[in-house]
Amino acid sequence: xxxxxxxxxxxxxxxxxxxxxxxxxxxxxxxxxxxxxxxxxxxxxxxxxxxxxxxxxxxxxxxxxxxxxxxxxxxxxxxxxxxxxxxxxxxxxxxxxxxxxxxxxxxxxxxxxxxxxxxxxxxxxxxxxxxxxxxxxxxxxxxxxxxxxxxxxxxxxxxxxxxxxxxxxxxxxxxxxxxxxxxxxxxxxxxxxxxxxxxxxxxxxxxxxxxxxxxxxxxxxxxxxxxxxxxxxxxxx
Numbered sequence: 001x002x003x004x005x006x007x008x009x010x011x012x013x014x015x016x017x018x019x020x021x022x023x024x025x026x027x028x029x030x031x032x033x034x035x036x037x038x039x040x041x042x043x044x045x046x047x048x049x050x051x052x053x054x055x056x057x058x059x060x061x062x063x064x065x066x067x068x069x070x071x072x073x074x075x076x077x078x079x080x081x082x083x084x085x086x087x088x089x090x091x092x093x094x095x096x097x098x099x100x101x102x103x104x105x106x107x108x109x110x111x112x113x114x115x116x117x118x119x120x121x122x123x124x125x126x127x128x129x130x131x132x133x134x135x136x137x138x139x140x141x142x143x144x145x146x147x148x149x150x151x152x153x154x155x156x157x158x159x160x161x162x163x164x165x166x167x168x169x170x171x172x173x174x175x176x177x178x179x180x181x182x183x184x185x186x187x188x189x190x191x192x193x194x195x196x197x198x199x200x201x202x203x204x205x206x207x208x209x210x211x212x213x214x215x216x217x218x219x220x221x222x223x224x225x226x227x228x229x230x231x232x233x234x235x236x237x
Contacts, residue, residue: 045083046227048220049105051097052115052151055186056088058209060198065206070213071113071220080224085109093119094133101137105146110227112141113220115186117153117170124159127166134170138178147226148180149219154187181226183219186212 050056050068058066072084087104089096097104097116105112114137120130134150141148152171155164175182187204189211190196196208204212 043081043231045081046111046224047083047085047109048111048113048223049085049087049109050113050115051087051101051104052113053088053092053097053119054090054203055118056113056115057086057090058088059090059203061206061209065209067209067212070206070209071217074213074217075220075224078221080221082224088115091119092116093123093125094130094137098133098137101140105141105144109144109146110230111147111149111223113149113151113223114138114141115151117167118186121153121155121159121163121167124163127163127170130167131170131174134174135177138174138180142178142180145230147223147230148178149223150175150180150182151186151216152182152184154185154191181219181223183216186216188212189215 050071056067058069063069066086067088068084068086072082075082075084089100094116114134116137117130117134120127120133138148138150150171152168155167157164159167171182171184174180185191190204190208193208194201195205196211197204
């Protein structure tokens with residue numbers, strides 16, 4: 001017959017078993033948390049750059065009213081962990097945007113909202129020039145494996161039907177060519193509403209930017225899902 005174990009020995013074994021269980025539980029929890037972090041909004045922030053002109057920069061608006069800031073707030077309110085950088089420069093044409101692309105969109109950027117072309121149209125720049133510049137921008141971004149959302153623009157009516165026919169398809173064509181997302185018209189819901197525009201009749205107020213954000217938000221969510229799909233996911237044991 002085996003000798004009866006003393007109470008201290010049994011207590012020691014119980015303590016050891018409890019410690020091993022706690023260690024196992026800690027490992028399981030840590031691995032689960034790591035897997036969830038890699039595949040959820042709790043991961044490192046998705047880095048988005050809003051790259052455009054005065055409509056992105058927030059012309060004559062408070063910093064808190066600019067498109068990138070309001071967009072980031074709307075996304076975070078829906079639970080997305082994002083960082084939206086403001087790379088808008090008032091007055092930029094597509095040529096100016098192309099010239100500063102490399103330093104305006106830093107390494108680590110995962111998605112770009114491209115909003116350029118309005119100033120080209122206002123200046124009557126030939127649509128083929130605008131197309132060439134935007135093509136080069138989107139091509140460079142896609143070569144860097146950056147997801148792109150192309151925001152469309154409309155030509156002023158005073159430039160005539162021929163200009164409109166050449167200008168407006170640019171955004172559709174480039175999105176299709178490079179597999180980018182497209183939002184048909186950046187100023188949708190704002191452009192003809194005087195209450196949502198500054199006294200120049202061309203730039204949105206803070207409230208107008210809010211309308212833009214609410215309308216473009218579903219497409220930006222698609223952009224985020226594309227980024228998430230490319231991020232590595234830790235396989236569960």
